[in-house]
Amino acid sequence: MEEDKGKPGQVQSHQPGKEYKMNPAPAYIKPGYKGNGKLNDKVAIISGGDSGIGRAVAVLFSCEGAKVVIAYLEEEKDAEETKRLAEEQGGQILLIKADLSRKSDCKKVVSETLAKFGQLNIVINNAAQQYVQRQLEDIDEAQLRKTFETNIFSYFFLTQEALPHLKNGDTIINTASVTAYRGKPELIDYSSTKGAIVAFTRSLSTNLASRNIRVNGVAPGPIWTPLIPASFSEEEVSEFGVHVPLGRPGEPSEVAPSYLFLATDEASYITGQFIHPNGGEILNT
Structure with a gap:
């Protein structure tokens, strides 16, 4: 198929990368998507929500009626663009610049969320570097x-x-990676953190089950996000994702629906699990 191709070779020199510099730009929402109010009256925090998968989730959640808080490290231009795109879908967006590796900044994000929207229902842990x-x-x-x-x-x-601040029926969704399950030789430390996220998700899900707070995760495969040109050589970027069964890297718009499903009542009997939007790689996990 014509779409079964890689992306043009390109590099960026700084982590976690800038989406506005990517060519082509990642697709953040399916064309013509119409929301159905699945997240009306919900408030979501998305870490790393300024670009890539986080941007796609922020826009999709906004389409479905959620109020969204985007916590981002330093990518102000990308964050403002995500805010604009989400507001075009009718969303109410709060941007918070924060270094979430510091507990004090995490406290700030939650307190500002509550001050702005008065509640919190969905936590998307998504920030990452490699x-x-x-x-x-x-x-x-x-x-x-x-x-x-x-x-x-x-x-x-x-x-x-x-x-x-979470209550009965609220949810936590963590972003892992295909590398948590089969490793990646040049990303040993990154893959190790993603494996830790899988264990964190499974352990926390059992810990919170009695409170009916569901904890799940998404483990994407090769997805076209700013991390890719910010991590690999021009040649490696041009070959990124072409070796999976579907023959191409995925778009953030193809991953975000997994988060939406896990955030809704449609997933009310699912906790401690991972969805694998990875282009067809079979992991048997």
């Missing part, structure tokens, strides 16, 4: 700490701050 290193010995202490603090500490901290 740094390619070909050998384990090349991962220095600073990189290891930064990867874990961004990719898994932030999930703990934000969830800890949010939990006192």
Whole structure:
């Protein structure tokens, strides 16, 4: 098929990458999508919501009636564009610049969410960074700490701050990765954090089951987000995603519906589970 191709080779020099510099731009919502009010009267926090999968989730949730808080690290231009796109869908958006590897910033995000919207129902832990290193010995202490603090500490901290305000029927959704299940040789520390997210999700789901707070996750495969040109060489970017059964990288718009499903009452009997939008890679997990 014509669409079964990679993306043009390109690189960015800074993590976690900037969506406005990508060519082509990632698709953030399915053309002609019409919301049905599935998240009316709900308030969601999305970490890393300024671009990539986070942007797609923010726009889709807005289409479905949610009020959305986007926590982002530093990508102000991307965050403002996500706000604009979500508001075009009728959304009410609050942008909060925060370093979620710091517990104090997670506390700020939750407190500002409550001050603005008066409640919290959905937590999407999605922020992540990755740094390619070909050998384990090349991962220095600073990189290891930064990867874990961004990719898994932030999930703990934000969830800890949010939990006192979640109630029966509310939900937490964590972003893992296909690399949690089969690894990736040049992303050892990143893959390790994603494995930790799987264990965090499964453990927390059983811990909160008696409170009827559901905890699930999404484990995407190769998705066209700013992390890709910010991580890999031009040649690697041009080949990104072409080796999965569907023959191409996925778009954020193809991942966001997994989060929507898990956030709605349609998933009321699902907790401790992962959805795998990965282009057809069979993981048997």
